Amino acid sequence: MTGKTRDGKGSFGRVSRRQFVAGASALGVAAGLTPFGSRQAMAAGEVKVLNWQGYGTDEKWALEAFKKATGLDVVHEYYNSESEMITKLQTNPGAYDVIVTNSAWNDRASELGVIQPIDTAQISHFGDLNPAFRDSDLLGADGKVYGVSWVWGITAVAYSTEVFKETPKSLEALWDAKNAKRVSFRDDAIEAVSFAAIATGQDMNHPKDLAKVKEKLLALKPNLAMLWSSEDDWNKQFQAKAFDISIYWSGSALRSKNNFKLPVGFVVPDEGAVGWFDGLAIGKDAPNAEGAHKFIDYMIDPTFYVEWATKVGAPASANNAAMGALPESDDKTLYSDQAAIKRLQFMAPLTDEERQAYSDLWAEVKTEFAK
Amino acid sequence: MKNFADAGIRFYLILVLVFLYLPILVMALLAFNKSPLYALPFEFDLVWFKALAENDRLLKAGLNSVLIALANTVIATSLGTMAAVAFGRYTFRGKTMMQALLFPPIAIPWLVIGTAMLVFFFWIGRAIGYPGIARGLHAILLGHVALSLPYVIFVVGARLNDYPKALEEAAATLGATPWQVFRRISVPILAPGVVAASLFAFAVSFDQFVISYFLAPPGVTTLPVEIYTSIRKGFTPEINAISTIIILVSMGLMLIVARFYRFGGERSGNE
Amino acid sequence: MTPTTRTRWAILGLTGPAYLWLACTIFLPIAAMLALSFLDKSPLVPKPASFTLANYGAFFGKPFYWSLTRWSIELGFWVTLFSFLIGYPAAYALAKRVKGRWREAIFLLIVLPFWSNALVRIFSWTMVLRPNGIIDLGVQSVLPGAPTVDLLFTYPAVIIGLVHSYLPYMILTCYIALQAIDDSLIEAGRSLGANKLTTFRRVVLPLSLPGIISGSALIFVPVIGSFMEPRILGGTKGATLGMNIEEQFTVTANWPLGAALSFILLAIVLVIFGMLYPFLRKQSGAA
Numbered sequence: 001m002t003g004k005t006r007d008g009k010g011s012f013g014r015v016s017r018r019q020f021v022a023g024a025s026a027l028g029v030a031a032g033l034t035p036f037g038s039r040q041a042m043a044a045g046e047v048k049v050l051n052w053q054g055y056g057t058d059e060k061w062a063l064e065a066f067k068k069a070t071g072l073d074v075v076h077e078y079y080n081s082e083s084e085m086i087t088k089l090q091t092n093p094g095a096y097d098v099i100v101t102n103s104a105w106n107d108r109a110s111e112l113g114v115i116q117p118i119d120t121a122q123i124s125h126f127g128d129l130n131p132a133f134r135d136s137d138l139l140g141a142d143g144k145v146y147g148v149s150w151v152w153g154i155t156a157v158a159y160s161t162e163v164f165k166e167t168p169k170s171l172e173a174l175w176d177a178k179n180a181k182r183v184s185f186r187d188d189a190i191e192a193v194s195f196a197a198i199a200t201g202q203d204m205n206h207p208k209d210l211a212k213v214k215e216k217l218l219a220l221k222p223n224l225a226m227l228w229s230s231e232d233d234w235n236k237q238f239q240a241k242a243f244d245i246s247i248y249w250s251g252s253a254l255r256s257k258n259n260f261k262l263p264v265g266f267v268v269p270d271e272g273a274v275g276w277f278d279g280l281a282i283g284k285d286a287p288n289a290e291g292a293h294k295f296i297d298y299m300i301d302p303t304f305y306v307e308w309a310t311k312v313g314a315p316a317s318a319n320n321a322a323m324g325a326l327p328e329s330d331d332k333t334l335y336s337d338q339a340a341i342k343r344l345q346f347m348a349p350l351t352d353e354e355r356q357a358y359s360d361l362w363a364e365v366k367t368e369f370a371k
Numbered sequence: 372m373k374n375f376a377d378a379g380i381r382f383y384l385i386l387v388l389v390f391l392y393l394p395i396l397v398m399a400l401l402a403f404n405k406s407p408l409y410a411l412p413f414e415f416d417l418v419w420f421k422a423l424a425e426n427d428r429l430l431k432a433g434l435n436s437v438l439i440a441l442a443n444t445v446i447a448t449s450l451g452t453m454a455a456v457a458f459g460r461y462t463f464r465g466k467t468m469m470q471a472l473l474f475p476p477i478a479i480p481w482l483v484i485g486t487a488m489l490v491f492f493f494w495i496g497r498a499i500g501y502p503g504i505a506r507g508l509h510a511i512l513l514g515h516v517a518l519s520l521p522y523v524i525f526v527v528g529a530r531l532n533d534y535p536k537a538l539e540e541a542a543a544t545l546g547a548t549p550w551q552v553f554r555r556i557s558v559p560i561l562a563p564g565v566v567a568a569s570l571f572a573f574a575v576s577f578d579q580f581v582i583s584y585f586l587a588p589p590g591v592t593t594l595p596v597e598i599y600t601s602i603r604k605g606f607t608p609e610i611n612a613i614s615t616i617i618i619l620v621s622m623g624l625m626l627i628v629a630r631f632y633r634f635g636g637e638r639s640g641n642e
Numbered sequence: 643m644t645p646t647t648r649t650r651w652a653i654l655g656l657t658g659p660a661y662l663w664l665a666c667t668i669f670l671p672i673a674a675m676l677a678l679s680f681l682d683k684s685p686l687v688p689k690p691a692s693f694t695l696a697n698y699g700a701f702f703g704k705p706f707y708w709s710l711t712r713w714s715i716e717l718g719f720w721v722t723l724f725s726f727l728i729g730y731p732a733a734y735a736l737a738k739r740v741k742g743r744w745r746e747a748i749f750l751l752i753v754l755p756f757w758s759n760a761l762v763r764i765f766s767w768t769m770v771l772r773p774n775g776i777i778d779l780g781v782q783s784v785l786p787g788a789p790t791v792d793l794l795f796t797y798p799a800v801i802i803g804l805v806h807s808y809l810p811y812m813i814l815t816c817y818i819a820l821q822a823i824d825d826s827l828i829e830a831g832r833s834l835g836a837n838k839l840t841t842f843r844r845v846v847l848p849l850s851l852p853g854i855i856s857g858s859a860l861i862f863v864p865v866i867g868s869f870m871e872p873r874i875l876g877g878t879k880g881a882t883l884g885m886n887i888e889e890q891f892t893v894t895a896n897w898p899l900g901a902a903l904s905f906i907l908l909a910i911v912l913v914i915f916g917m918l919y920p921f922l923r924k925q926s927g928a929a
Contacts, residue, residue: 048589053600075590078600081892087486088585090686091493093502095589112688187873189893226795226877232605233874236765239408240772242794260408352895359894360704363886367706370713370881380735387732387813388751394766394806395755397776401766409769450660457656461649467919469657471912476668477863478908479675480887483900487671490685517667520660522860529815529856530822563821567753567814574756598759606762614758621757629746 046073047291050088050283051100053078056151056308057299066298072291089114094285097292098299101147102278103138104349110146115281117144122293125300128321138349139279147279148296151251153315154334154344155191156273158248158256160238161263171199171269173245180222184237184246187227189362190347190355191274192217195247198272198345205348210361217365224369235260254331255313268340275344277318395618402611409608419608426609429597433613436577436594439508443515443576448569450516451523452561458528460536473521481518485581488514492586506588514582519572526568527561679901697902707903710883715910717882718866721804722812722858728805729812729857734846736813737820749817752810760807764874767803768794771875795877803871808864812857819853820846863911867904883907 051057053076063074077096079085082105089099089109101109109115120126126134126148133139133149140146159168163182174183174195185192196216197207207213225243228234231252237243239262253266280296282289298304302322308314309331316335317323326332334340350358401409405416423429458466476484492505504510542552580595587596594613598606678684679698683691701707736748755763770776772794781791793799823846831841869888872880883903890900 046590050589053597054605077587077589078584078596080584080600083892083895086895087489087686091489091585092506095506112686189889221878224878227873229873230605232601235408235605236768239406239410240768240774242772262408355894356896356899359889360706363710363889364704364706366878366881367709369878370876371709377739380739384732384735384740384748387728387809388748390728390806391752391755391809393770393776394763395758397766397769398758398762401769409765411774450663453656454660457653461653463650463653469661471915472661472664472669474859474863474911474915475672475908476664477860478867478911479672479904480867480869480884480907482888482891483675483904484668484672486891486897487675488667491671491674513663513667517664520664524660525856525860526811526815526818529853530818560822563749564818567749567818570750570753571756571811571814574753577757578760595759598761610759610762614762618754618758622751622754625750625754626747629743629750 045071045291046075047097047288047295048095048286049074049076049098049100049295050079050085050096051076051098052080055100056312056314057098057100057295059308059312061311062298062304062308065304066295069298070291070294072288072294074295086112086114089283094283094287096283097286097288098295099281099283100150100278101281102276103136103147104276104347106139106147106279106281107141107349109281110141114284115146116284116286116289117146118148118282118296119293120145120148122290123148123297123300125297125302125319125321128302128319129300130318130320133277133318136277147281148300149318150278150280150299151315151317152275152277154250154268154273154275154340155194155247156250156266156268157245158253158264158266159245160241161265163244164265167265167267168245169267169270171195171271173269174247175199175216175219175223177222179245181225182244183220183223184226184228184234184243185220185224186247187229187366189359190350191247192362192365193358194274194345194347198274201271204272204274204345205350206354210357214361214365217362218368221369227366231255235262238262238264249315250334251313251315254334257330259313266334268337268343270343272343272345275341275346277346278315398611399615399618402608402615404608407607419612422607423609423612428592429594429609429613432592432594432597433617435592437617439511439515439583439593440573440576442512443519444569444573446512447516447519447523447572447576448565451520451568451572452527452565454520455524455527455564456557456561458524459530470524473524476518476521481579481581484518485514485585488582489585506586508587508591510586511583511593514586515576515579518579518582519575522571522575523568526571527564530560530564675897675901676905678898679905681898684895684897694898697899698906700899701903701906707883707886710881710886711906711910713881714866714883714907717800717804717868717872718862720801721808721865722862724801724805725809725812725861726854726858729809730816730854733813733816733820733853737817737823738825749814752813755806756810760870763807764803764871767799767806767875771799771802794875795879797876797879799875800872800880803875804865804868807871808861811860812854815857815860816850816853819850819856823849859915862914866911867907 049057056062057074058076067073077088079088082102085099085101086105086108089096090112093114099109099115101115106115129149133152136149138147139149157168157171157174159173173179174185185195193207193213194204196213197204200207200209200212200216202208202212226237228237228246231249234246234248234252235256238246238256239260248264248266250266253264256262257264257266280299282292282296286292300317300319300322302317302319302325305314305317305319305322306325306327309317309326310329314331316331317326323332323335400413402419403415403417404410405414405418458470489505492510493502496502496505539552539556542556543549547555578595580599583593583596584600587593598610601610680693680695681691682694682696683689685691736745740748768775771792772778773790773792775794777793778791781788793802827845827849828841831845832838836844866882867884867887869882869884872882873885884907887900887903887907890896890903
């Protein structure tokens with residue numbers, strides 16, 4: 001019975017965006033005119049959320065506060081990968097109210113007709129959202145808003161501050177012979193290809209020279225101690241000193257440092273790193289669309305965000321007001337470092353063919369690692 | 372000499388049990404360890420049990436898992452044993468084929484089967500006009516029983532090479548009623564296999580993630596779903612705590628059963 | 643033996659419920675997956691799919707699939723072998739040497755570890771196998787100054803984790819088979835002058851073969867599709883076809899390819915057991 005179930009392998013950072021700063025105008029107001037079905041406005045006092053587990057929407061204190069304010073209960077269902085999220089949406093029409101989609105998958109969901117346009121007039125904090133995310137064409141289609149930008153983050157390099165007395169500023173540290181057997185990557189094809197592309201000076205979304213990417217990844221072999229599969233796995237192995245330097249997610253790195261008191265440093269290397277952002281969507285035929293709008297509004301509320309970020313550890317909020325309300329902290333320093341943000345490449349949606357090519361390439365490289 | 376050999380045998384069995392229980396012991400110890408990250412040195416703390424007591428969601432998930440596993444065990448063991456008896460007792464055309472059909476559910480990764488089931492149930496539901504029928508406890512149970520059946524049939528079948536058909540027939544000839552034959556001859560023969568099979572059926576269901584992950588409606592959850600989807604933050608030792616409680620309770624129940632009921636297949640008078 | 647009408651009904655009545663259940667919930671969905679493996683798109687993609695052999699072609703066209711397949715089969719072989727070597731003597735001891743209440747108690751104790759979550763058990767193994775883990779600390783306390791024992795992220799770690807997960811199947815199926823052997827048969831063998839080894843080889847082993855086969859099937863078959871233990875315990879050293887199949891469902895959303903790879907796995911299993919079948923039948927028939 002073991003080994004047949006999915007283990008904890010997620011894909012936090014697979015987010016995309018053609019360009020960080022899209023020149024889009026504020027179309028939130030126009031989208032506000034979208035007709036909004038009142039059919040089930042009086043549906044039961046429940047909001048059904050589809051999300052990763054432990055990712056903001058299911059914090060107990062938050063749900064209690066939300067219930068107090070609106071009288072609505074929130075129930076959850078979880079997914080383990082974006083493609084499974086799409087499958088769930090397709091095979092359970094009308095089952096979900098709020099869905100956390102990242103910008104690489106929001107388009108696909110709206111194309112498939114499994115999410116509905118959002119009435120932004122009902123989202124009181126919509127105007128405070130960072131326009132770069134809010135107006136991104138990746139969260140909308142045909143002039144309608146299909147996703148309310150929620151949080152964004154960075155996938156970059158985390159290292160042990162005990163081992164590295166100086167911040168490893170270059171991505172090359174991962175390939176440095178000094179770090180033989182001390183490096184970890186996530187077992188994820190797209191992340192691996194992205195970082196090898198950045199390290200070889202290519203466009204990380206559509207690297208022209210895949211042979212170079214492969215060569216770079218193969219060169220990792222003597223340095224690689226393990227491949228991690230989940231934040232939990234990362235923390236346990238880092239704590240046990242299984243590796244010293246690794247690709248990691250910003251929100252998780254802050255959690256490791258602040259909550260688990262691990263000696264973790266996090267750096268956006270000179271060569272660049274990966275940026276991503278997530279949105280909140282409403283399911284097609286949502287049983288409680290009104291409640292869904294309320295819940296989304298609560299999720300981008302600065303009060304919720306500040307508590308989430310300080311109590312639990314969170315990615316950066318897409319709400320400027322929420323970031324402004326955040327007390328001075330590692331989080332704030334990291335997410336307001338404009339020079340570092342400029343170095344990020346935000347991931348673009350990939351075609352199925354690209355996804356398959358990266359997956360095959362990574363499988364081939366892993367096969368070499370295992371030899 | 373014989374005592375010496377017996378001591379060796381006992382020692383070997385103990386070694387095997389130590390191997391089997393080593394990670395279970397570690398799991399239990401870490402439930403009492405303060406560190407959320409399994410860090411050593413060990414610091415005794417009941418913090419995870421306290422957290423568990425307040426974690427309604429996890430407790431409910433645990434209860435769901437136990438109930439589903441129990442229902443699954445009863446159904447899968449009954450149906451599976453019947454099929455295994457047929458295979459043991461009779462030779463018939465298509466038997467090898469039917470036995471070979473038990474391989475696909477074991478060989479094909481559960482993620483693939485789970486996805487197939489989800490889409491298939493969805494199609495059926497849509498075809499009959501009730502798409503909602505694809506999900507729920509009934510669908511989970513359907514899936515769990517189906518995945519457990521091959522295990523039950525294999526395990527019960529491990530004993531039926533020498534199915535005492537002649538013995539049954541002799542008893543019947545001597546005037547025993549079918550019930551007496553079943554009770555006095557078939558049951559003792561089948562007992563160890565059936566008990567083992569039911570234990571495995573429980574285990575298959577209890578750790579089955581994919582089916583529940585795909586077929587549970589929003590808000591309904593099981594223990595494996597809670598564990599395998601806890602990948603962002605990771606699972607806390609609360610999971611160790613609830614697993615430890617379940618193992619200890621089961622162990623207590625099982626030892627009581629072992630005390631009062633002989634199913635090991637020991638033949639009275641023979642040994 | 644030709645079945646009479648009555649036995650026919652008995653067979654139907656006994657196998658019907660289980661196979662009807664299997665047909666509705668597993669065989670039909672699997673058949674749909676088989677059909678899918680010959681299409682170029684997932685069924686939920688709103689575009690017409692067309693017939694293709696490309697998914698099977700991908701397997702034969704890419705050498706890394708062969709390596710993954712070979713390693714998966716080797717892994718299945720080693721895990722089955724070690725489970726047999728450890729499990730069979732334990733089953734024999736339990737069936738023939740342990741008497742009374744202990745037998746039932748040990749019987750139950752062997753399965754109980756299974757009633758826990760596999761992922762939790764695997765993470766517990768990492769605690770046992772890593773430097774400063776249980777084994778390392780144990781060795782250091784007996785032999786101070788001994789070199790660090792670091793088994794984590796090695797091939798043996800994968801084998802240990804998998805043998806642990808599957809050993810109970812082998813012990814109990816062998817136990818069930820061995821326990822059914824009448825002791826008088828063994829004594830008869832002895833009294834006819836056969837030594838212990840011959841009796842074992844000629845009487846005990848063939849008679850317990852159904853148990854060994856059941857146990858091996860329940861171990862070998864799932865192990866070659868495993869991916870959790872190889873990934874977590876093997877570090878970069880555990881690479882299996884099961885991992886790649888999983889990725890076709892979670893990363894690339896290429897269900898047809900994932901399905902095709904699964905059926906290749908199934909075909910390998912069936913070929914292996916098909917080749918063993920005549921041999922096994924002869925063996926157990928001779929008994």
